[in-house]
Amino acid sequence: MKDLEGKVVLIVNTASECGFNKQLDELEKLYRKYHDIGLEILAFPSNNFMNQEPCSATEARDLYGREHGVSYTVMEKTDVKGENIHPLFKYLTEGKSGLITNSIKWNFTKFLVTREGKVVKRYPPQKPPHDIEDDVEKYLAG
Secondary structure, three states: OHHHOOOEEEEEEEOOOOOOOOHHHHHHHHHHHHHHHOEEEEEEEOOOOOOOOOOOHHHHHHHHHHHHOOOOEEOOOOOOOOOOOOHHHHHHHOOOOOOOOOOOOOOOOEEEEOOOOOEEEEEOOOOOHHHHHHHHHHHHHO
C-alpha cells in the first residue's frame, strides 16, 4: 500500500463471468487516461456472487489482460463480504455509506479514495466507470 501514497485510488471487486465484466474495459480506459497524473485502479477478483469468478488470481490477471486489455493492478482473489471478508473491504463497508446496509451487494462495486487515503465515494455495480470520470478528475485535481 506504500506505493499508493499520494494517489487517487479506485477499488473495484470484479468477476470475469459477471454481466458487468465489460466494465473491465472501461476501467482500463479510465486508467490509461488518468494514470500518469495519479490514478491507480485496484481490481479484486471475488467469487462471492453466484460463483462468477471461478478463476484463481493468476488466471484472472491473464484473462483480464487477454480479453479486456487490463494493465491496472489485479490483486489476489478476495472475499468482499461474509465471515471471511478481507480487512480492506470490511473497512470500506463499515458505516461509511449511509445505506441501510453497507455490505457489497454485487460485483463491480467501486470505491474512490483520495490522495490522503479518505474514502469519499461508493458507486453501485450498474454505474459504469465513464460515469464517475468527473469525480476522478475532481479528486486528482485536489
